[in-house]
């Protein structure tokens with residue numbers, strides 16, 4: 001996903017002289033091409049995320065689009081106030097890019113995970129979070145982000161698309177599989193685990209949607225129809241229970257007057273205090289394919 | 305330097321500023337008075353129309369509003385809305401560059417202003433525009449790590465169109481700066497970080513400020529500039545001078561009258 005992003009950035013660097021790229025001293029084996037294509041407009045601001053973000057807001061105020069890159073936790077939490085005030089309250093065209101959202105950095109440990117990022121950032125004025133599903137998805141998400149002038153957060157992760165899956169044309173809400181008994185909605189890369197879970201179940205039963213923007217810009221009618229039809233909604237996200245896809249979607253459901261059974265699989269933090277790979281953490285939070293599969297079966301079997 | 309002109313502006317500004325604080329019953333008077341002379345000097349003696357200004361110590365907003373009023377950017381009518389419900393002129397400068405002519409960024413949380421100023425200064429390398437950026441920071445601002453990030457950044461990128469003025473009044477939120485957290489010596493520290501640094505002995509005196517600015521102009525280096533201005537919190541109203549409580553207290557009627565009388569007699 002990071003490579004796909006770098007390629008898009010390289011292109012933007014060549015074609016749009018109003019694009020500036022800041023990195024908080026990260027990007028080895030990833031951003032070399034961006035650095036080359038942007039020349040002086042690529043600035044390694046050093047390991048100082050607070051200054052990076054505020055200076056970016058100031059450069060943006062002179063008519064530029066400024067990217068601020070680091071790994072997800074460093075580019076969100078350390079400069080959270082700088083994002084809140086200088087970027088969001090001033091509605092500046094600054095794109096925060098965080099690599100390795102969720103448990104993406106696995107065994108690197110808790111300092112390197114970002115499982116509360118969307119809760120924090122999506123509560124800020126004017127901010128929208130973009131969470132591509134897989135590398136093929138990055139371009140659509142990137143274009144959507146660039147079309148909207150203003151603060152953005154791009155959460156990159158290691159998502160993959162099954163080879164046989166054909167991605168619908170980009171939209172923040174897309175249906176990936178059709179079925180009658182349950183609606184599953186997943187956020188970004190963890191959608192792959194939901195797809196894997198579904199592949200060993202009866203295909204006609206499960207309607208899977210992927211969502212890639214928070215706050216969800218609008219409640220798609222296709223998703224509303226699906227929830228109305230199945231009466232069962234399972235939300236899957238590699239993010240804590242509060243402030244992510246689950247709460248956002250639950251609110252939309254309530255507002256629209258729909259009623260359904262609701263279950264939520266989310267990042268539980270560090271329930272046993274131990275560390276491991278991204279897959280290890282997903283399993284502890286019941287975000288692995290097997291756990292998602294069991295949850296789907298349990299919900300299908302539950303009486304309405 | 306037109307001494308008489310500045311003196312007259314200062315008297316008018318003091319009266320307006322005290323009136324603002326009195327009508328609004330607002331605090332931060334000491335902080336406003338501390339940097340008033342610096343702001344007047346910048347706007348009436350130093351800056352061109354293209355230059356940009358960031359007040360990092362946003363709690364001195366009334367001082368900025370007053371000077372922008374004298375400068376013609378804030379109307380008397382708008383100034384009257386200070387502290388009222390539904391105003392752009394809050395106790396700290398408003399967020400967004402479309403609210404008050406002359407305010408590009410809202411400030412009030414310390415440690416942001418210098419990064420904003422550095423970013424603006426850096427932007428000229430991309431835009432090829434030609435402006436200088438002036439930024440007033442407080443000693444409290446210098447407690448913040450982000451201020452030192454910005455100092456390193458400005459020096460590294462040779463932002464010689466950036467001029468930082470430290471309103472060094474030696475007092476901060478809950479004590480004397482020296483007792484809260486040792487930061488001295490500013491000059492040697494910031495020099496070591498890669499700035500040209502000059503001290504203004506009395507930052508509440510136009511002649512001393514003028515001397516300091518003349519000195520940084522002499523040095524045509526590619527380094528960013530810093531003036532460490534020794535100021536007095538509450539300067540110009542003797543019972544407020546160098547007193548922590550005037551960071552917070554509003555004036556009562558008697559105090560207001562005493563202050564106005566002193567300003568008038570000082571300038572008689």
Ligand SMILES: [Mg+2]
Pocket residue numbers: 442443444471472473474475476
């Ligand atoms: Mg002070």
